[in-house]
Amino acid sequence: MSAPESSRPRIQIRNLQKDKVDFVLSGVDMSYANSLRRAMMADVKTMAIDTVSILKNTSVLADEFLAHRLGLIPLYSPKCEDAAIWHMNCVCTEGCKYCSITYKLSVKAHNQRVVVTSNDISMERENEEGQNPYAEQEQLSDDDTRAQRTAMETRATVPGFGLPVGQSENTSKPIYLVKLAKGQEIEIVMRAFKGISKTHAKWSPLSAVSFEYDPHNNLRHTSYWYEDDAKAEWPLSVNAQHEQPVPENEPFDYMKEADKFYMEAEGTGAVDVADVVSYVRRPPFSSRFPSFSSLPLSFFPQPDLPHPPSPFSHLFSLPCSHRVSKNSR
Numbered sequence: 311m312s313a314p315e316s317s318r319p320r321i322q323i324r325n326l327q328k329d330k331v332d333f334v335l336s337g338v339d340m341s342y343a344n345s346l347r348r349a350m351m352a353d354v355k356t357m358a359i360d361t362v363s364i365l366k367n368t369s370v371l372a373d374e375f376l377a378h379r380l381g382l383i384p385l386y387s388p389k390c391e392d393a394a395i396w397h398m399n400c401v402c403t404e405g406c407k408y409c410s411i412t413y414k415l416s417v418k419a420h421n422q423r424v425v426v427t428s429n430d431i432s433m434e435r436e437n438e439e440g441q442n443p444y445a446e447q448e449q450l451s452d453d454d455t456r457a458q459r460t461a462m463e464t465r466a467t468v469p470g471f472g473l474p475v476g477q478s479e480n481t482s483k484p485i486y487l488v489k490l491a492k493g494q495e496i497e498i499v500m501r502a503f504k505g506i507s508k509t510h511a512k513w514s515p516l517s518a519v520s521f522e523y524d525p526h527n528n529l530r531h532t533s534y535w536y537e538d539d540a541k542a543e544w545p546l547s548v549n550a551q552h553e554q555p556v557p558e559n560e561p562f563d564y565m566k567e568a569d570k571f572y573m574e575a576e577g578t579g580a581v582d583v584a585d586v587v588s589y590v591r592r593p594p595f596s597s598r599f600p601s602f603s604s605l606p607l608s609f610f611p612q613p614d615l616p617h618p619p620s621p622f623s624h625l626f627s628l629p630c631s632h633r634v635s636k637n638s639r
């Protein structure tokens with residue numbers, strides 16, 4: 311006998327924008343939901359600045375401070391899986407065009423105070439051999455390997471690949487790096503490499519991932535501090551309308567477990583959030599989350615949220631599941 315429809319794993323997209331997604335994951339346990347959250351946050355590859363050479367710095371910020379701020383700038387890097395070789399697998403030593411991107415940041419405040427932002431960073435062209443113009447001569451293989459060709463071909467399909475977010479499109483503001491007083495100057499050369507957030511958070515495509523479950527606290531996983539009336543002082547979340555509170559006179563079910571998770575993720579701009587969700591549905595993650603790759607995925611706008619339906623809904627064109635009603639449980 312097959313499992314009832316309400317207990318089968320499924321995912322329903324409630325709101326999807328370029329840098330934000332809100333979906334309901336149901337029919338799974340909490341460890342599964344948390345594994346998915348961690349995979350979205352830590353396993354998707356992006357580019358981030360990893361080596362910084364400070365040639366001049368007379369600003370008030372120490373070299374290490376500047377290097378840290380530069381590393382945290384999100385770089386537009388969709389399709390990063392194929393668009394760059396892992397530096398550890400590359401034939402170069404200090405970085406080449408196949409495994410990295412070189413940038414330069416050179417600003418001087420001549421007559422007045424200058425605010426240096428991510429828009430002042432320029433991407434440097436590699437020389438014809440793909441060598442770092444700032445490094446000593448490197449020995450690259452004569453063979454243009456398949457991975458190298460794939461990297462270049464993939465990068466060619468992504469206009470603006472590697473640009474700091476804000477330069478790649480005009481919808482976000484540049485990121486402030488440092489203010490230079492009159493006469494101060496910085497000159498920095500840096501390299502971005504492919505990485506994942508398990509190594510360092512700067513490679514995370516998401517700035518925040520969270521989920522809520524059991525909005526009525528039926529499972530009593532938390533206890534609310536209150537002064538007079540817990541219900542009045544702790545208003546229910548918008549997700550409470552999708553579940554029913556257990557009547558107060560009903561005996562507590564010690565065996566009941568959470569099986570519906572209201573997940574939200576916010577992107578840094580490095581990769582579209584829709585691509586992050588799609589990525590963890592493909593191998594090798596589909597083997598780690600066997601049922602997730604085959605989850606029925608549907609899109610429906612959440613009427614209570616102020617956002618309009620997303621134009622990215624075509625990305626989720628797998629067979630639709632049933633829509634959750636308020637009384638579906």
Ligand SMILES: [Zn+2]
Nearest residue numbers: 400402406409
């Ligand atoms: Zn290389």
